[in-house]
Amino acid sequence: MMNDSEDSYSLEDVKKNLNVLREVPGRVVNAIENAAEERVLDYLIREQQLDTLHDGKRGIGQIRRAVLKSDLASEDLKRLVITRNDNTPETVLVPDEVYRNAKVALKTGKPVVLYGPTGTGKTTFAKQLALEHSIGYSLNTATPSWTAKDIIGGIGPNLSGHRLNYQTELGCVSEAVKRSEDFDIDYTVILDEITRADISKIFGPLYTAIENPQQELIETDDGEPITLKENVNIICTMNMSDRTVNELDNAITRRFAMIEVDQYSDDSRRRLFEKFIDEHIEKANSSGSPQIEESRLRELFEMDYLGINEGNDQTSQGPIMRFGPMHYEDVTKFIGESTNDPALYLDNPGEAVGQAFRTYIVPRLLNSAAFPQIERIENHYRELNDEFGEYDLTPAADLAKRELEAEQRQLGSYE
Incomplete structure (x- = not known):
């Protein structure tokens, strides 16, 4: 029987104790953290899918978190657990020129805006780019009520317990930075349909951070400063059916690579x-x-x-x-x-x-x-x-x- 004091777990160990691992998620975490070789992780995750069993179909629970923090886990395995049950198609359908331009822009470190009329595959393409250029991604769809807090974060009420407290809440970009730091991975944040929101209003602090990479986005309650990192990609999509690029705030066209997704041959x-x-x-x-x-x-x-x-x-x-x-x-x-x-x-x-x-x-x-x-x-x-x-x-x-x-x-x- 396995016990938590063992120094390492071989493939034979985890196979022999599979029934215990299926019942006790804490033992799976321990086996991942103390695996003797990469094959142990592949067996537990690829073959037995214990992350799905204990963490569910989606989200980052304790099993997936252990994999993401493991030095033995390959990039492919980390991508598998962080995008488990992701249904993004592998085949890229946008025109070749669009695909090439978007990839080059991301390689230069520029945030990217995919713009064009409805029905051109912008969101699907954004997810495909994210999976090519990073281990994981988050997809966030803008609403008219979005503010800079939704992007960067801010102070919000904590209603738990018997008294009202306030704590720092991360926005979708700062959350992506935090996740990339926690797991030491390349990560992408997708901001979908940003024309639903007031772009100048929600992106103001982000513009400053893009211009000054050392600019602090926000500080966590633990005093940890969150700043933009090179391993965090930002991809936006916008529906331009009834607008043109010239109607956009110049601030976004100066700071983002504008990739048109429109003309299919x-x-x-x-x-x-x-x-x-x-x-x-x-x-x-x-x-x-x-x-x-x-x-x-x-x-x-x-x-x-x-x-x-x-x-x-x-x-x-x-x-x-x-x-x-x-x-x-x-x-x-x-x-x-x-x-x-x-x-x-x-x-x-x-x-x-x-x-x-x-x-x-x-x-x-x-x-x-x-x-x-x-x-x-x-x-x-x-x-x-x-x-x-x-x-x-x-x-x-x-x-x-x-x-x-x-x-x-x-x-x-x-x-």
């Missing part, structure tokens, strides 16, 4: 559509449900995308708005699932296509559409409905029509 976009359809529609077709003609669906995606992003050549109208191709994966997932269930759209796959556009595409267009754009969105889907008679796209067009009527009522012009 015709070939790369079509490969994306083929990938989505192959993964989600082909599976449904092969299960015996009504066939959806994959080439025809790709044609619909292509015409929809071009109509939104480039406009209508026949009417000489320009683009409706900038809109990314990643949204169509949700459409294919919806179609694949709904046409494979007798209780849903098994007998009417064409209706499923229209409902998928109504559910995933049109609301995202309307979210940032101005009044003239809403009318064009409705007309666009009326035209597509005429072109693709096998699909019922009237729900998509009707949703835009109702939004248009609501806008007209507000303007007092609808009768």
Whole structure:
């Protein structure tokens, strides 16, 4: 039987006492801290997944913390425990130029902003960059109520116990710095959709720290100063559907590398559509449900995308708005699932296509559409409905029509 006074644990020791390790998390911590070789850690974590057993599917509990602090643990093993059950895809789908520019910017030590219209894969790409350039990352989505405290930290109330106390609370950037120091690892903090917040308001102290690396971000209650470190990457994403870089505060464009995630070549976009359809529609077709003609669906995606992003050549109208191709994966997932269930759209796959556009595409267009754009969105889907008679796209067009009527009522012009 293992005991806590043993100097080291061999692979044979932990295998022989696996039942005890499965029951007592403290023994696992002790085995990790006193492992005789790296194979012991690999056996406990990769093979037996005792971190998941005791710490749960996510988060950094005592088992994972012990691995992260271990000198024997490889970078791959540390990355495994800190990102356990992370579902970030390995395949990078953004254009090659975007990928190269972002990697170079991070290598120079610059914080990075990935900007572009909705649906271009910015958040997924940010996570992929984080996993390439660091052991772990945290993802934080901005809100309109964010302040500098959410970024840097500050003093907050501690309501535990019988009296009110105040303590230092770390922000998402200072928390990332603390984690990198605690575990001596490269770490990335992702600030997602920062245009939801007042950028000048939330980033003020961070700008100062970027300009002066020795500038203290915050001091912990233990008197430990938190300063930006070279092994902490900052990656931001922002939705630029209705804004341009010129409208941003100059402070951010001076201090961050601005990487546009926008223009997919015709070939790369079509490969994306083929990938989505192959993964989600082909599976449904092969299960015996009504066939959806994959080439025809790709044609619909292509015409929809071009109509939104480039406009209508026949009417000489320009683009409706900038809109990314990643949204169509949700459409294919919806179609694949709904046409494979007798209780849903098994007998009417064409209706499923229209409902998928109504559910995933049109609301995202309307979210940032101005009044003239809403009318064009409705007309666009009326035209597509005429072109693709096998699909019922009237729900998509009707949703835009109702939004248009609501806008007209507000303007007092609808009768």
